[in-house]
Amino acid sequence: xxxxxxxxxxxxxxxxxxxxxxxxxxxxxxxxxxxxxxxxxxxxxxxxxxxxxxxxxxxxxxxxxxxxxxxxxxxxxxxxxxxxxxxxxxxxxxxxxxxxxxxxxxxxxxxxxxxxxxxxxxxxxxxxxxxxxxxxxxxxxxxxxxxxxxxxxxxxxxxxxxxxxxxxxxxxxxxxxxxxxxxxxxxxxxxxxxxxxxxxxxxxxxxxxxxxxxxxxxxxxxxxxxxxxxxxxxxxxxxxxxxxxxxxxxxxxxxxxxxxxxxxxxxxxxxxxxxxxxxxxxxxxxxxxxxxxxxxxxxxxxxxxxxxx
Numbered sequence: 251x252x253x254x255x256x257x258x259x260x261x262x263x264x265x266x267x268x269x270x271x272x273x274x275x276x277x278x279x280x281x282x283x284x285x286x287x288x289x290x291x292x293x294x295x296x297x298x299x300x301x302x303x304x305x306x307x308x309x310x311x312x313x314x315x316x317x318x319x320x321x322x323x324x325x326x327x328x329x330x331x332x333x334x335x336x337x338x339x340x341x342x343x344x345x346x347x348x349x350x351x352x353x354x355x356x357x358x359x360x361x362x363x364x365x366x367x368x369x370x371x372x373x374x375x376x377x378x379x380x381x382x383x384x385x386x387x388x389x390x391x392x393x394x395x396x397x398x399x400x401x402x403x404x405x406x407x408x409x410x411x412x413x414x415x416x417x418x419x420x421x422x423x424x425x426x427x428x429x430x431x432x433x434x435x436x437x438x439x440x441x442x443x444x445x446x447x448x449x450x451x452x453x454x455x456x457x458x459x460x461x462x463x464x465x466x467x468x469x470x471x472x473x474x475x476x477x478x479x480x481x482x483x484x485x486x487x488x489x490x491x492x493x494x495x496x497x498x499x500x501x502x503x504x505x506x507x508x509x510x511x512x513x514x515x516x517x518x519x520x521x522x523x524x525x526x527x528x529x530x531x532x533x534x535x536x537x538x539x540x541x542x543x544x545x546x547x548x549x550x551x552x553x554x555x556x557x558x559x
Contacts, residue, residue, distance in 0.1 A: 389556025522549025
């Protein structure tokens, strides 16, 4: 990769870790057997969401948990249920929408901890394993259906669920679609293809269709891009597990900032938060660590659903 300028390389700081009382080192799960080679997995953090109430929320996939973390780094269990929650976004002031690998889209009541189905099937067909999600300003929901797809089976899917309930299949030839995020003008959808070790650029046409989809960024190493976010200037942030890095890309897909982790290499997802939306929160999943670094440009305020739960 040819760069006109060397990127700014900075190390993230440890914000907080999963407390010992919440770790489950001796609990074997079906998810860990399939996705971690049966290794002991006391937690696997994902889906960070900053809430206006001043808390960070994260999911724990294999143990079906959602946690609330205070600005002091104190952990509280919101819910533990029979599922595999991954990506998560605010649905409205009192609900989160979760991409649950086992159950489909699930709605979480933040105050009560109640979890209920939101969208389990498409035309009576189960999803392969939904992964991550993002809303646009009109309340349309974009989400990935990853399952166990990869270069051997590039049949992962990307959907758009409109605020009136219409479900459109946008892509069905994806090698492990994972994180996704819209450009600030909402004319382009970026989708991380983990097993393809790249990020796709998906132009969105005026009629809602997609055209001239291309490969925007190419990474390397044992595991490809995972979670995505974007700042208010349109720079794309790519969490890259296996490398333990976050790539911050300009409009030419050149890394202008590289964030490294002081612990572990499984940087799976990220979000902006803090009072000025300039704090970048990152999940290091295998060690159960939440990392932070300060950015000079704020992230956009999160979009939400326009539908009723």
